[in-house]
Amino acid sequence: MIDRREFIAAVGAGALTASFASLAQPQGKVWRIGFLVQRHLDLVDSDILYGPFRQGMQELGYVDGRNLIIEWRSAEGNAERLPGLAAELVRLAVDLIVAFQTPAVQAAKQATNRIPIVIAAAGDPVATGIVASLARPGGNITGMSGATAELAAKMLDLIREIRPGTTRVAVLANANDPFTKPFLEQIQGSARRMGIGLRPIAVRGPGEFDAAFEKWRSERVDAIIVQPSLPGKPAIELAAKHHLVVTGPTRAFAEDGGLLSYSASPKEQFQRVAVIIDKIFKGAKPADLPVEQPTKYDLVINMKTAKALGIKIPNSILVQATKLIE
Numbered sequence: 001m002i003d004r005r006e007f008i009a010a011v012g013a014g015a016l017t018a019s020f021a022s023l024a025q026p027q028g029k030v031w032r033i034g035f036l037v038q039r040h041l042d043l044v045d046s047d048i049l050y051g052p053f054r055q056g057m058q059e060l061g062y063v064d065g066r067n068l069i070i071e072w073r074s075a076e077g078n079a080e081r082l083p084g085l086a087a088e089l090v091r092l093a094v095d096l097i098v099a100f101q102t103p104a105v106q107a108a109k110q111a112t113n114r115i116p117i118v119i120a121a122a123g124d125p126v127a128t129g130i131v132a133s134l135a136r137p138g139g140n141i142t143g144m145s146g147a148t149a150e151l152a153a154k155m156l157d158l159i160r161e162i163r164p165g166t167t168r169v170a171v172l173a174n175a176n177d178p179f180t181k182p183f184l185e186q187i188q189g190s191a192r193r194m195g196i197g198l199r200p201i202a203v204r205g206p207g208e209f210d211a212a213f214e215k216w217r218s219e220r221v222d223a224i225i226v227q228p229s230l231p232g233k234p235a236i237e238l239a240a241k242h243h244l245v246v247t248g249p250t251r252a253f254a255e256d257g258g259l260l261s262y263s264a265s266p267k268e269q270f271q272r273v274a275v276i277i278d279k280i281f282k283g284a285k286p287a288d289l290p291v292e293q294p295t296k297y298d299l300v301i302n303m304k305t306a307k308a309l310g311i312k313i314p315n316s317i318l319v320q321a322t323k324l325i326e
Helices: 004-016 050-059 079-091 102-111 148-162 180-194 206-219 232-242 251-255 266-281 303-309
Strands: 031-037 068-074 096-100 117-122 141-145 168-174 197-203 223-226 246-248 260-264 297-302 323-325
Touching (some): 031 102, 050 266, 068 079, 117 266, 148 246, 148 260, 168 180, 180 197, 197 206, 223 232, 232 246, 232 251, 246 251, 251 297, 251 323, 260 266, 297 303
Parallel strands (some): 117 141, 168 197, 168 223
Antiparallel strands (some): 260 297
């Protein structure tokens, strides 16, 4: 891939201010997108996130290093850094900001009411006050809703099917995420209907994970659901140490060693994000573009983790799986 700093130096000011009408020409408009994430950039650079986004942009004629520059900004897992990173993207005068997950979207919203913001998966953007409604978001924000709360509730069904005697499920929640309240409410509603006792603990970061897992081990919980805006790998490592089942509503969670994940398809999400960006670049206003919801979902099961935990995955679950990690 072309080094972004070298490319920025090479294109010059003239190319950056050229009109969209000349996009097909060698010296056409070069679009600059700010991509804001809370999570570590190793996820951003992976095929899970960046691959579908880059593919979607290329299919629409936007090639990173040619007529597109992406300014990646990651809080490296520390949500407190997001406001400063969002402000930095505003100072760079990017044409548009893509924000991944609710804390990043909130930081971008606070940083600008002028630059278009496209949500790349955020749970219930209406309940968290990001948009006025899904149909007419208003302001400078639109994009993709992650439907994460509903997916986390669905995971209770999967956990119960895998472990029929499940009576206690823990939730590792993010104290810094505005989405935590609707996230927990949705799971609690499902847990009550199923007769499952919920054991939520809100943490501010990985430094508080140890105490939570020690408490859950002593309470003999049957499984743990981790909120997606928290770092997954430290939770997965602690679960392995304590021989606990841990799950999460993002595809990367199972691929990193969690037992299973159930999530909106990242391929569909980020390719739709690319389509939304294209519409805005061609003149559409974010306020007039409905916030879209995912239609495709991935169930990923880590069979290596299941074996290590001594769990036999029922065939009724296996046939639903999008991917089995052997």
